[in-house]
Amino acid sequence: MSATFNDSDNKGTVVALQPKLSKKRAEEEHRWVVGKAELDRIAADIWPKVKSDKMRSAQGVSVKRPPLTYDARLALDEATANLWKISHAVAELKERSLKGFAHEARSRGADRPEHELLYQAIAQVADQRLEILRRRRTGKGVWYAIVGVIKWNGDHVGQSVARFHEKCEGKRSAVVAARKLLAEHASEFAENMTVEAEVLTDLEWQGRLREVED
Known part of the structure; x- marks a missing residue:
């Protein structure tokens, strides 16, 4: 990439040879020269004599995004309106308090199965904050x-x-x-x-x- 997009200034009387040498070496190593076999395959794809001569195209696979209805958008906005309060509350806690926060969140989730996943997510936010504070203290990682x-x-x-x-x-x-x-x-x-x-x-x-x- 450096050899291809080199923008060295050659306006002066001295011309740098290194960029040209690098570009030449890159072309020798990576440039693809089309041979007779490849040309024959391309010709067979453009003017196939039989159906089997034609190249098969690869089909990409991507997940189709479901439509977001008005009701779904409204419900999502309402459900996430105060999520900022979670990160704000966690950011104010020290390491010791974060450990208790995460443990209690998981305990409450176990006692309230209908909200268990939400409590687990809150505990994970605390876990990440705790790890950040630990790394800041130790300087490791x-x-x-x-x-x-x-x-x-x-x-x-x-x-x-x-x-x-x-x-x-x-x-x-x-x-x-x-x-x-x-x-x-x-x-x-x-x-x-x-x-x-x-x-x-x-x-x-x-x-x-x-x-x-x-």
């Missing part, structure tokens, strides 16, 4: 160093225009990597642009990616 470039308008509203990240093993490595990324992209800073660094656990990073996609 997979972490991500992140540097974001934010553009601010006159109303002090920021818009993310670029994001750079690096996967690391442990919090200390992530902090070092974040400093490196911050130095590499410091030139992006301007009057209406800020460059901000942070480190996140992989669990938090996955949530951040989903927010960006949404």
